[in-house]
Structure formats: structure tokens, C-alpha cells
Amino acid sequence: MPLDAVFRDHWGRVLATLAGTLGDLELAEDAAAEAFAVAAERWPRDGEPANPVGWLVTTARNRAIDQLRRRQVLTAKTALLARDLATGAQPPAEAEADVDDTAVIPDERLELIFACCHPALGLEAQVALTLRTLGGLSTEEIALAFLLPVETTSKRLTRAKRKIRDARIPLAVPPDDQLPDRLAAVLAVVYLIFNQGWGGGRVDLAAEAIRLGRALAGLRPDEPEVLALLALMLLHDARTAARFRDGQVVPLDEQDRAQWDAAQIDEGRALLARAMARPRPGPYLLQAAIADLHLQQPRDWRQIAALYEALARLTGSPVVEMNRAVAVAELDGPAAGLAILDRLDLEHYRYFHSTRASLLRRAGRHGEAHRAYQRALDLAQTEAEQRFLHDRLAETAP
Amino acid sequence: MQYALLTYTAPDDTDRAARPIPDALAALLEQPSITGWARLHADGSATTLRNDDGRTLLTDGPFIDSKEYLAGLFLIEAEDLDGALAIAGQLLGQTRPGTAIEVRPVLEGRLRAA
Numbered sequence: 001m002p003l004d005a006v007f008r009d010h011w012g013r014v015l016a017t018l019a020g021t022l023g024d025l026e027l028a029e030d031a032a033a034e035a036f037a038v039a040a041e042r043w044p045r046d047g048e049p050a051n052p053v054g055w056l057v058t059t060a061r062n063r064a065i066d067q068l069r070r071r072q073v074l075t076a077k078t079a080l081l082a083r084d085l086a087t088g089a090q091p092p093a094e095a096e097a098d099v100d101d102t103a104v105i106p107d108e109r110l111e112l113i114f115a116c117c118h119p120a121l122g123l124e125a126q127v128a129l130t131l132r133t134l135g136g137l138s139t140e141e142i143a144l145a146f147l148l149p150v151e152t153t154s155k156r157l158t159r160a161k162r163k164i165r166d167a168r169i170p171l172a173v174p175p176d177d178q179l180p181d182r183l184a185a186v187l188a189v190v191y192l193i194f195n196q197g198w199g200g201g202r203v204d205l206a207a208e209a210i211r212l213g214r215a216l217a218g219l220r221p222d223e224p225e226v227l228a229l230l231a232l233m234l235l236h237d238a239r240t241a242a243r244f245r246d247g248q249v250v251p252l253d254e255q256d257r258a259q260w261d262a263a264q265i266d267e268g269r270a271l272l273a274r275a276m277a278r279p280r281p282g283p284y285l286l287q288a289a290i291a292d293l294h295l296q297q298p299r300d301w302r303q304i305a306a307l308y309e310a311l312a313r314l315t316g317s318p319v320v321e322m323n324r325a326v327a328v329a330e331l332d333g334p335a336a337g338l339a340i341l342d343r344l345d346l347e348h349y350r351y352f353h354s355t356r357a358s359l360l361r362r363a364g365r366h367g368e369a370h371r372a373y374q375r376a377l378d379l380a381q382t383e384a385e386q387r388f389l390h391d392r393l394a395e396t397a398p
Numbered sequence: 399m400q401y402a403l404l405t406y407t408a409p410d411d412t413d414r415a416a417r418p419i420p421d422a423l424a425a426l427l428e429q430p431s432i433t434g435w436a437r438l439h440a441d442g443s444a445t446t447l448r449n450d451d452g453r454t455l456l457t458d459g460p461f462i463d464s465k466e467y468l469a470g471l472f473l474i475e476a477e478d479l480d481g482a483l484a485i486a487g488q489l490l491g492q493t494r495p496g497t498a499i500e501v502r503p504v505l506e507g508r509l510r511a512a
Binding site: 118120166167168169170172174178 | 399477478479480483501502503505
């Protein structure tokens with residue numbers, strides 16, 4: 001069932017509320033889907049209710065009760081739900097016709113995303129579940145985005161939902177002592193979704209990740225890393241239109257800056273400024289600050305190199321070191337950059353070889369550059385990358 | 399909600415039976431959230447019965463043949479998985495390096511003194 005934009009905006013809210021009440025994500029999802037189906041039929045005819053989220057939650061809750069009754073597993077849960085409804089003074093039958101439009105439905109999406117990104121679930125399950133529950137993507141869309149069989153994705157989602165129920169993974173914001181680690185896990189899932197979507201063009205995962213990032217920033221407006229991640233994604237995404245020309249990757253310095261999304265850059269910078277007002281920069285803040293510096297002309301390579309160094313200290317990531325090598329090469333010449341690259345173990349990372357090739361070429365070592373471009377081409381994953389590397393190979397051919 | 403904690407340990411060259419439960423671990427076992435526990439003899443003592451299409455096969459040794467063996471189990475009461483993981487983490491802190499604890503929600507069961 002394709003949910004249109006209005007529905008997509010409500011899906012996460014409705015599902016989060018239901019999951020909180022029912023304690024069973026699978027049941028909540030089935031009930032929510034039914035409620036959305038009823039809405040798709042009635043709203044165009046009767047008009048959208050004044051409180052669409054309240055209407056959907058009430059309708060779905062009634063469906064869930066029916067479902068539980070049918071299953072006959074229920075005594076305790078039904079009593080609980082019936083009492084819930086009674087306190088809202090809603091007649092259980094046909095309640096959707098007279099939903100209290102003024103009822104405030106608390107936003108429980110944060111509780112839900114912490115459950116979806118719980119470390120007791122595998123990372124792939126976390127990603128799929130977050131896209132399904134908070135993003136409202138269908139199982140088919142998620143499968144398509146990650147180039148997986150629908151059945152694999154469906155099984156993964158079902159297993160994860162059942163584990164949340166059976167092992168009782170809490171639908172709750174973690175206590176303060178666990179919050180930093182757990183929040184980092186949530187942000188990692190969102191950023192992974194973003195990176196998967198960058199220029200992919202299948203399902204727009206970058207837009208999904210930004211939507212999730214906005215929701216998180218709305219729910220935790222004082223958390224600098226939440227703001228920084230959203231800033232980082234907006235700043236990267238602002239260049240999407242300029243990143244490809246005739247199916248080829250266009251390097252940053254050759255991009256048509258008029259094609260950059262100025263409003264999105266402004267929004268990213270404003271978020272970055274808010275995040276920077278807090279002490280102790282985290283990894284997303286550093287990355288967002290670097291992304292911002294890369295958008296300025298001329299680029300301040302000294303500051304960029306310094307920020308990469310801070311980020312490398314924080315994360316211990318060799319990929320960050322690789323990026324620092326590029327900045328150092330701009331400052332002190334390609335040999336200085338290559339000296340850093342030679343210390344890194346990134347043999348299986350495609351961008352390592354293209355980065356190294358470009359520095360070798362600038363150092364006049366064309367034979368080595370040619371071999372490095374060849375290695376990058378062997379590892380390239382998209383056609384645009386392959387075309388770019390083919391051209392470089394031709395230019396460095398002996 | 400009840401959880402079972404299944405503890406897997408790497409084989410040790412000292413005799414397991416001769417090694418007492420460390421004091422710190424013994425103290426943890428006293429907390430009310432731990433509703434039952436059993437420390438098992440090493441896997442060399444195991445005998446496995448298997449239902450092979452209705453026939454009972456009896457073999458010497460543990461069912462799962464791996465380097466680590468099932469060394470013990472705990473039954474605990476916790477609010478949710480985070481609570482169970484916190485208790486499991488405490489217990490793990492008092493074990494030898496290489497020990498693993500598998501946390502499984504209990505579907506149903508009964509406990510009584512022998």
C-alpha cells in the first residue's frame with residue numbers, strides 16, 4: 001500500500017504510540033496499517049479529521065483490540081486497553097467516528113527509535129526496523145534500497161519485532177548513564193542510512209535519513225550531536241545536484257556552485273552554530289564543521305587538516321586519517337600526504353586507492369598512479385565511479 | 399519478567415570442581431533478582447540423549463561440540479532486557495576472561511528447591 005506524503009508524516013507518530021500501548025510492535029504495525037487503510041478510504045470522502053494522529057491511533061487501537069480478541073490470548077491486555085479507552089470516555093465500538101479531536105497524543109517516536117536501534121539487535125535489523133517503523137518505508141522499498149531479496153528483509157524485520165516483544169527490549173529513552181552510547185547508536189543508524197542513499201538514486205535514503213534527523217532534532221533540540229548530524233547531512237546533501245554531470249562524478253572543485261542548495265546550506269550552518277555553542281565537540285560536530293569548510297572557497301586546508309586530526313584522535317578511524325592526508329597534501333605537497341597514506345591499512349577500501357592514485361599522479365609518479373587507479377576500478381561499485389576512473393586510467397596510461 | 403542466563407566458559411587446565419566460587423560472585427548471587435542458579439561440572443562429565451526419529455541415541459559428551467562449554471545457568475527476574483543485561487554484566491565481571499553469557503527470555507517454567 002503506497003502511503004502518500006500526509007500518511008508518511010503520521011506513520012511514525014501513530015506506530016510509536018501504539019507500540020507503547022500494546023508493547024508489541026508487530027501487532028502495532030498490523031493495526032496501524034489497517035487504520036491507514038480505513039483512512040485512505042474515508043478521508044477523501046468525509047474530509048481529513050481535525051486531529052488526524054488521534055483519529056488514526058484510536059482507530060488502530062480498536063483494530064488491535066479486535067485482533068487480540070480474535071486471537072483469544074488476551075485477557076490481561078484487553079482489560080488494559082479497554083480501561084485505557086474507558087478513561088478517554090470512548091465507546092469501544094465505532095469509536096473512530098467520534099474521536100476526541102482535542103486529545104493530545106504524546107510523541108513517543110524517541111522511545112521507539114531507541115528500541116529499534118537497541119544494541120541487542122543486529123545493525124542490519126536496526127537499520128531496516130528504523131526505516132520501517134519511523135520512516136514508514138515498506139518492506140519492498142527497504143529491500144530495494146539495500147539490494148536484498150524482499151523475503152530476507154521481511155524475515156529480518158519480523159525477527160527483530162518479535163525479539164523486541166519476547167526479550168522485552170524497552171520502548172524507552174535510556175537512563176542518563178547509558179544515554180550517550182545509546183544515542184550514538186541511533187545516530188550511527190541514521191548516518192548509515194544517509195550514506196547508503198548518497199547518490200544511490202534508488203529509494204531516496206538520503207532524504208529519509210534527513211527526515212529522521214529532523215525528527216530527532218525536534219525531539220532532542222539540546223543534544224549537540226543530534227543537531228550536528230542533521231547539519232552534516234544537510235551540508236552534504238546540498239551538493240547532490242552538482243555531484244553528477246552526464247553520469248559522471250564531478251569532483252568538488254569542479255562542481256557548479258550555482259547548483260548547490262543555498263537554503264539547505266544556510267540551515268545546516270545555523271544548526272552547526274547551535275551545536276558548536278556546546279562544550280566538547282563530538283564526532284558529528286567535527287564532521288559537520290569539516291563539511292562546512294569544504295564548501296568555502298578558497299578552502300582553509302590548515303583548519304581542515306586540524307579538524308581531521310581531532311576527529312582521528314576521537315574515532316581512531318583510518319579513513320579519517322586518509323582524509324587528513326589529502327588536506328596535508330594540499331598544504332605541504334603530495335609527498336607529505338603519501339607519507340600518511342603509506343602508514344594506513346586500507347587495502348580493500350576503494351577510495352583509498354583513488355586517493356592515493358591522485359596524489360601519486362600529482363607527485364609525477366605516473367606508473368604507480370596508473371596501477372592504483374586500476375586497483376580502485378577493480379573495487380568500484382557504481383557506474384559513475386567506473387566512468388570517472390576509466391578516464392583517469394586513460395590519462396595516466398604509460 | 400524472567401530471563402535465563404547461560405554461561406559459556408573456555409576450558410581451564412585447573413580442576414573446576416576444586417575451584418570455589420569467588421567471594422565477589424558469591425555475594426552477587428545473594429541479590430534477590432537472582433531467583434536460581436546452577437554451576438555445572440565441565441563438559442567431560444556430559445552425556446547426551448538425542449531423539450533420532452523416535453529412537454533414543456545416547457552419546458558421551460556435550461551436544462554442542464565447541465571449545466567453550468555450558469558452565470552454568472542463572473535464572474533472574476528483571477523489568478526488561480536492559481535490566482537483565484545489567485545483571486548479566488555484573489556477573490560477567492566476576493568471571494574468567496573468555497566467558498560469555500547468553501541472555502534468553504523465559505517463556506514459561508517453574509522453579510522449586512530439590
